[in-house]
Amino acid sequence: MESYRIPTKLQRLGSDIDENQLAYHKRRVAVTKEFTFDAAHHLHSYEGKCKNLHGHTYRIVVTVSGYVNNIGLVVDFADLKRIYLETIEQKLDHQYLNEVLPPMNTSAENMVVWMWEQLDEAIHKQVAAEQQVRLEEVVLYETPTSRATLKRAWME
Ligand SMILES: Nc1nc2c(c(=O)[nH]1)N=C([C@H](O)[C@H](O)COP(=O)(O)OP(=O)(O)OP(=O)(O)O)CN2
Numbered sequence: 001m002e003s004y005r006i007p008t009k010l011q012r013l014g015s016d017i018d019e020n021q022l023a024y025h026k027r028r029v030a031v032t033k034e035f036t037f038d039a040a041h042h043l044h045s046y047e048g049k050c051k052n053l054h055g056h057t058y059r060i061v062v063t064v065s066g067y068v069n070n071i072g073l074v075v076d077f078a079d080l081k082r083i084y085l086e087t088i089e090q091k092l093d094h095q096y097l098n099e100v101l102p103p104m105n106t107s108a109e110n111m112v113v114w115m116w117e118q119l120d121e122a123i124h125k126q127v128a129a130e131q132q133v134r135l136e137e138v139v140l141y142e143t144p145t146s147r148a149t150l151k152r153a154w155m156e
């Protein structure tokens with residue numbers, strides 16, 4: 001029986017990088033991942049349409065920075081996703097925000113601060129300390145044209 005031949009290009013995939021070449025640089029690099037969730041809310045003490053119950057597809061853009069590990073990753077995007085799911089989506093998706101968030105007016109400005117606190121704590125606990133991974137920026141879009149932003153640089 002004719003044996004299956006692995007194409008030459010594929011044969012090389014596992015062996016074309018020397019272990020020493022994996023440590024390609026020692027720079028701090030930022031990585032970003034985006035997520036969406038749906039929720040309802042209304043604003044207190046606000047005169048305008050948003051005092052009434054309504055919903056948004058919120059978009060959150062999370063940026064962390066750090067040094068790469070031995071395989072060239074600051075943080076696995078899959079780990080960022082898991083942290084987002086645990087700290088934000090599981091609590092807020094398809095919920096009435098005025099009930100599930102701590103007492104606050106559910107403005108994008110207040111929510112982005114709450115999200116920062118959740119993400120920052122989880123990153124400190126769950127991501128490898130030696131890579132010095134830190135949250136850099138969280139942007140919360142309430143609508144495609146309206147967003148609130150929090151940056152590490154503004155807190156130092
Ligand atoms: N500074 C803030 N202003 C408003 C907030 C907020 O969180 N921070 N929130 C609201 C409403 O909840 C809602 O998000 C309305 O926002 P708005 O951008 O006015 O939404 P529109 O769909 O009407 O936007 P257009 O793109 O202009 O149609 C209100 N204000």
Ligand SMILES: [Zn+2]
Binds near residue numbers: 041054056
């Ligand atoms: Zn709103």
